Amino acid sequence: MNATGVRQFLTFAAIGVANTAVYWAVYATLNVWWPYLAAHLAGYAVSVVGSFLLNSYLTVRTRPTWRAFARYPLSGAVNVVGSGILLAIAVSGLGLDENLSAIAAGVLVTPLSFLLARWAITSGAAATGRAGRRPPHGQVTEDASRK
Template sequence: MRALPAPGRRGRLVCFAAVGGVNTLTFSACYLPLHRLLPYFAAYTAAFAVSMVGAFFLHTYVTYRTRPTWTKFLLFPLTQVTNYGVQSAGLVALVGWCGLDTALAPPVAALCAVPFSYLLSRRILHPPHRPGPARSGPARHAPERPGPAAQAGPPSARSGPAA
C-alpha cells in the first residue's frame, strides 16, 4: 500500500483546520460526559489532554504526513500555549481597543490565532529538511547495482597471481 502524497501548503492549511474541527468535537465528546462525573475543571483538564493527544496524532499523520516522535509529542503542547496566548491577547484587543462585543470577540480571536498555531505546529511536526554532509556514492534509497568488478568473482580470480 502506497502512502498518500503530502498535501501542498493550501491543502495542509485545510487539513489543519479540519483537524481543529475534529479536535473541538473530541473535546466536547470527552468534556460533556466527564462533567457529569467530575468537577468541571477536572473534566475540562481531562478532555483537553485527550483532545490534545488526538490532535497531535491527527496533525502528525493527516496534516503533515510525518512520523510521530517523543520530541515532537513533548513539544506539541507549545502550539496550545501559543494558541491560548494569541487568542487571549486578541480577545483583550478586540474587546478593549476595538469595542467588539464580548460574544463575538472569542471566535474572531480564535480565527486570528489559526495562522500562529499553524506555523508553530508545522515547525514542530514537520521541521524543514536539513541537508546532511555530502555523500559520495549511491543515495540511500537507490538500490545498489553490482559493478563489473563485483560480478567477476573474488579478487584473486579477477587480478591473476599476486605480485
C-alpha cells in the same frame, strides 16, 4: 503558499474543528461524574493527543515522535495567549462584542498556530536523525527490509 501548504492548512483547520468536538464530548461526558476542572483537563489531554496524532499523520504526513510530541503543545499555548490578547484588545480596547471577538481572535491566530504545529511535528522528526516520512504506497523502506 503552495498547494501542499494550502492542503496542510485546510487539514489542520478541519482537525481543529473535529478536535474541539472531541474535547466537548469528553468534557460533557466526564463532567457528569467528575468535577468540571478534572473533566476539562481530561478533555484537553485527549484533544491534544488526538490533535497531535491526526496532524502528524494527516496534515504533515509523518510518523509521530516523542520529541515532536514534547514540542507540540507550544502551538496550543501560542494560540491561547495570542487569541487572548486579541480578544482583550477587541473587547476592552475597541468595545466589540465578546462572542464575535472570541471567534475572530481564534481565526486570526490559527495560521500562526498551524505554522508552529507543523514546525513542532517536523522538527521533532528531523531532530531524531530521520525524516520520519512514510514511504510511498507499496515501497519497502530499508528498515523494513531488514526485518
